Amino acid sequence: MDPVIWFFALGIVAGALRSDLKLPPAIYDLLSMLLLLAIGLKGGVELARNPFDGLLVQVILVVAMGLVLPLLIFPAARTLGRLSRANAASVAAHYGSVSVATFAVGISYLGGRSIAYDSQLPLFLVLLEIPAIVVGILLARGLKEKTRWGRLAHEMFLGKSIVLLLGGLVIGWLAGPAGIVPLEPLFFDLFKGVLALFLLEMGLIAATEFRTLRQNALFLLAFGLLAPLPLAAIGALLGWSIGLNPGGTTLLAVLAGSGSYIAAPAAMRIAVPAANPSLPLAMSLGVTFPFNIFVGIPLYLAFAEWLHRL
Amino acid sequence: MDPVIWFFALGIVAGALRSDLKLPPAIYDLLSMLLLLAIGLKGGVELARNPFDGLLVQVILVVAMGLVLPLLIFPAARTLGRLSRANAASVAAHYGSVSVATFAVGISYLGGRSIAYDSQLPLFLVLLEIPAIVVGILLARGLKEKTRWGRLAHEMFLGKSIVLLLGGLVIGWLAGPAGIVPLEPLFFDLFKGVLALFLLEMGLIAATEFRTLRQNALFLLAFGLLAPLPLAAIGALLGWSIGLNPGGTTLLAVLAGSGSYIAAPAAMRIAVPAANPSLPLAMSLGVTFPFNIFVGIPLYLAFAEWLHRL
Amino acid sequence: MDPVIWFFALGIVAGALRSDLKLPPAIYDLLSMLLLLAIGLKGGVELARNPFDGLLVQVILVVAMGLVLPLLIFPAARTLGRLSRANAASVAAHYGSVSVATFAVGISYLGGRSIAYDSQLPLFLVLLEIPAIVVGILLARGLKEKTRWGRLAHEMFLGKSIVLLLGGLVIGWLAGPAGIVPLEPLFFDLFKGVLALFLLEMGLIAATEFRTLRQNALFLLAFGLLAPLPLAAIGALLGWSIGLNPGGTTLLAVLAGSGSYIAAPAAMRIAVPAANPSLPLAMSLGVTFPFNIFVGIPLYLAFAEWLHRL
Amino acid sequence: MAPEQRKLVTIVTESVIEIDLCEALTDLGASGYTVTNARGSGSRGIRNAGWSSNSNIRIEVVCDEPVATRIAEHLREHYYADFAMILFESDVRVLRPDKF
C-alpha cells in the first residue's frame, strides 16, 4: 500500500485519541499550496509535451458532468436522508465538486505502479471544482435576486485552489519539460513527502469532523460510503467514452467520486448560510475521503482497466 | 566539524547580540515535526531491514535506566545545588529524559563519518522520554492523590513527540526500504538542512535561556557542564553491555547525557507548577545542549569505541 | 524566460484581480530566510574555493558606491519629483540600498545560462545594504543629536538579512565545498522552487503596493522605470573596472539598479517617520522590481558582456 | 484635546465571513476596524482553528453610539441565525474623537 496513506491513518489515530498533535494553520496553507501548484505544473508540462486535439469536446462533457452530478445527488439526499433543502443542496454541491487531496493520492497511487494518465486531467480537476457549487446554490435558493453572484463568482473563480491549479498549469505549459527542471526538486521530488504531511493533518481533521457526525449518523455514514461508487462509475464511464487512457479514466472516477472540502465549504457558507457546514464536511472528510483512499482508488483502477479491456 | 553545528553557533551569536532574527513559531513546529518523523521513519526502515531478537530484554533495561537516572540526579541537585524539592525533581525529570535535537545531531555526526548504529535506537529514544518524567513527578509530589495521572498520561503519551516518533517508526517499518523511497527526498535528503535551520532557532532560544541563569548561576553552569559526563557514561556502559554496536552505544550515551526540553517542560509545568520552569531549561538548553553538540558527542563516540575495543 | 518569473506574474495577476490567495506571514519569513541563507552559503563556499587578493580595495570601492548613489538620487527626487525632503531622502535610501530578491533572480538567470559570477558578490550584497540607508537618514535629518544611532545601528546591522547573509557566508566558508554537500538538498537544490514561491508572494504584494501609487503617479512610475538604468550602469562600470567577470559585473549592476524593500523600509520608518513609507515601496516593489526581472537583468548582462568585449 | 466617550463593539465569529463583514462595517459607518485570529468555544461547539473552515476572528470597532446600534442590527439580521457569533459592547475613551 502507498505509504502516504499510513500518514492519514496516523492522523486519524492521533486525532481519535485526542493527541495535541496539530499542524499550524500556516503549514497547512503551505502544504496545500505546494500540492496545488505541483499538480498544476505537472499537468502543464504534460500538456506542453503532448498537445492533443478534441479538447473542446472533452471540456464540454466534463463540465456537463459537473452540472449533472449534483442534480442526481440532491434528490437522494433530500428523500433518503430527509435533509432540509439547504442541507441537501449543500451535500450535492460538495459531492458534485471535487477533492484535490483525493486526486493527489490517486496520482501518487498511479505513480507507484507506473501507470500513465492523460495530461488534461489536472485541467479537468479545475473545471469540475465550480459547476456543482453553482448548481448547489441554485438548488438551495432558486433564482432569487438576493444571491450576490458577483461576490460569489469572485470567491469561487479567484479562490486559492483555482488560481494555483490554473496558474501552475499555465506556467508548466510555458516552461515545458526542459524549463521545469530547476523547479522539480521542490514541486516534484518532494511531492510525496508533502502529500504525506498533508494527509497527516487531514487525518487529524477527519477525526474531529467524524465526531460531529451525530444526528442522522446512520444515513450520513451510509451516504458517505455508498455515494462514491455510483458517482465514480459515472466518471469512469465518461472518461472511457471520451477516450482517456486507464490512468486518466481512474482519475476522472476519483474526481467524480470524491467530495470537495476546500472550495465548496467556503462558497456554501457564504451563499447558503442556513446549511449546516459540518454535515457535508463530516461526510466528505470523515467518511468518503478515507473510503476513497483506502478502498475506492484501487477499485476505480480495476474498473477502469476492466472497461478498457472491453 | 559538522556544519549544522555552525548554525547553532550563529543562533547563539545572533541571540546574544539581540538580533531581531526569529523563526516564526509555525516554522519551529514544522521543523521539529520533520525531524521527529524523519528519525522515526529511519528507525522503522532499519527495523524492517534488520529484525532482531532479544528486543524485550533491551527494552526493559533501557526503561529501567530511564527510571534510575532521575533517582541519581535528584539528590545531587538537592544537596549540591541546594534546590527546593520541586526544582530538584524538575531537574531530575529533565535530565533523566532525553533531547531529540541532541539525538539528531548525534545521528548527523555518525552519518558524517559513516558509522552505523543499531536500528532500535529511535525506539529507545521513545522509551526514554517518559519514565524519568514520571519519577520526577513522584519525587516532587509523592503519591498524593491530587496528581491527575490520567490527564498527565494523556499529555505525555499523546504529546507530539511520542506520536510522531512512534508513528514514523511504524510507518517506516510498514513501508520498508522499498516503500520509503518516494518519501526520501523530504524526510531523508533534507534532514541535515532541516536540522541546520532547527539548530539556528535552538541557538536563538539558548541565548535567551542562558540569560535567565542568574540565581545559582555557578551551580547551574557546573551541573549543566558536568552532569552529562557521568550520565552519558552510564548510557554507554548499558549500550555496550546489551550488545549495541559502537554507533548505537554512542547514541545511547547521547540520550542518557542529554536533557529534555520539549516533553519534560510541558509535563512538569502542569504536574509540578511550583518548580521554576526556566531553571532546568536554561541548564539543558543553554549549557548542556551546546556542551553535548560541541564536545560531548565526539567524546561519547571515543568512549564507545574504546569500550568496544576492550 | 526563467520560469520563476512567471510566478511573479501569477502573483501580480492574482493580486490585481483581488484573489484571496495569500502566503501566511510565517511562510514568507521561512522563504526569505532560506533565500538569504542560500545566497550566503553559496558565496561562502565559492570564497573557500577561490580565495582572491585585492578584496580590500574592492570592498572600499563598493561601499563608496553605496554612499554615493543616494547622493545622486536625492536631488533628482527632490527637484524632478517635487518630493518633500523626508520623502526624497527615503527614496534615496531605498534605491541606494539593494534588493535581495532581484539579486536572487539575477543568480537564477545567470545559472540558467551557465554564466559564472565572482564569489565575492554575496559579500557586496551585504556591504551595499546599509551605507545608503545611513546617507538617507542624514539627508533627511541632518546631524541632529536626536537620531538614536545606537538603536538604528542595532536595527540595521543585526537585522535579519545581514545576520543570515553574513552567517551563511561564514558557515559556507568554514564548511567548504565538501562540508556543504549534506546541506545542498535544502539550500541549493530547492533554491529555484523557493524563489518561485517567494516571487509569487512578491507579485501579490507588488500588486497591492502598485495600487497605492496615486499621488505623483506619473513621476513615480517614470522614476521607478528609468532610475534603474543609470544606477545599474554605474554598478556595471564599477564592476568592470574592479575586474569582475561578466557575471559579477551583471550582478553588481543588478544591485545598484534595484531598490531595497526589507532593510530600508524598516530603518527609515523608525529613523524618518515623516517619510511616507508606501511611496518608495510602491516604486521599488511595484515598478522597479518587475522592470528589473523582466527587462533589466537581460539588459545589464548584455551591457556587461559588451563592456568585457571592449 | 480632552478624551471623549465612544463605544467599543467586539465581535467574535467565523473567519469565513471576514471579507463580507469588514465591507459591511465600513458601509455602516465605522471609520475602521481591527481583526485578530482567534479560537474558542460556544453554543456552536469548539472552533479550534486547526484549519480555515474552523477558525474564528475577533473584530473590534471603535465608533459612536448610532454606528454601534446599526452594527448590532445588521449582524442580528444577517448573521445571528446561521453563524457562530457573539457581540458585545463597552464604553471607551478615545484620544482623537474626530477619527471615530
Place this chain on the structure above:
Amino acid sequence: MAPEQRKLVTIVTESVIEIDLCEALTDLGASGYTVTNARGSGSRGIRNAGWSSNSNIRIEVVCDEPVATRIAEHLREHYYADFAMILFESDVRVLRPDKF
C-alpha cells in the same frame, strides 16, 4: 431584545495551561470562551512567544457576575502563585443575554 449587562473576564497567561484552563472555565459555568495567541511582559519577565514554552494566551469570557467571581476564585487558588498570569474584569452589554 434590549442589550443586557454582563461581565467580560480577560485572562493573560502561559499557553501551556490552555487545555486545563478552558476545561475549568466550562466547568465553572462559562457558556464559552475566546482564545488568541499573545506575547508580553510582566512580573515574570518577558514572554515573547519564540517557542511554545514561552508564549502567552489571552482568554476572554463573557459571563454573569457569579461566574466571573467563581473564575477569579478558581484562578487565584490554582494558578496565581505559580503561573505568569493576570486577570481583569470589565462591564459589557450583550445582545443575546440568554446565551451567556
Place this chain on the structure above:
Amino acid sequence: MAPEQRKLVTIVTESVIEIDLCEALTDLGASGYTVTNARGSGSRGIRNAGWSSNSNIRIEVVCDEPVATRIAEHLREHYYADFAMILFESDVRVLRPDKF
C-alpha cells in the same frame, strides 16, 4: 483581596515600532503589557498583515490613571502624527492591584 479599579489602555499600531513602543511603555511606568498580532483598516488605509511592513499589533496595558495619561501623552507626542495608530482607554477591575 477586593478587586480594585485600574485603566486598560489599548493601542493598535504598526508592528514596526513594537520594540521601541514596548520599551517606552516600561519606561513610562507600566508594570507589563500584552501584544497580539492584528490587521485592520483605518484612516491610513488597509493594513492586512500580508508581510511585516504592512501588519499591525494590538497592545494592552493595565495601569493606574497617571500611567495611562503619561502613555497617551507620549504617544501623542511621538507617534500620532506619523504612524497608523489608535488608542482607547476603559475601566477594568483587577484582582491583584499591587501588580499594576
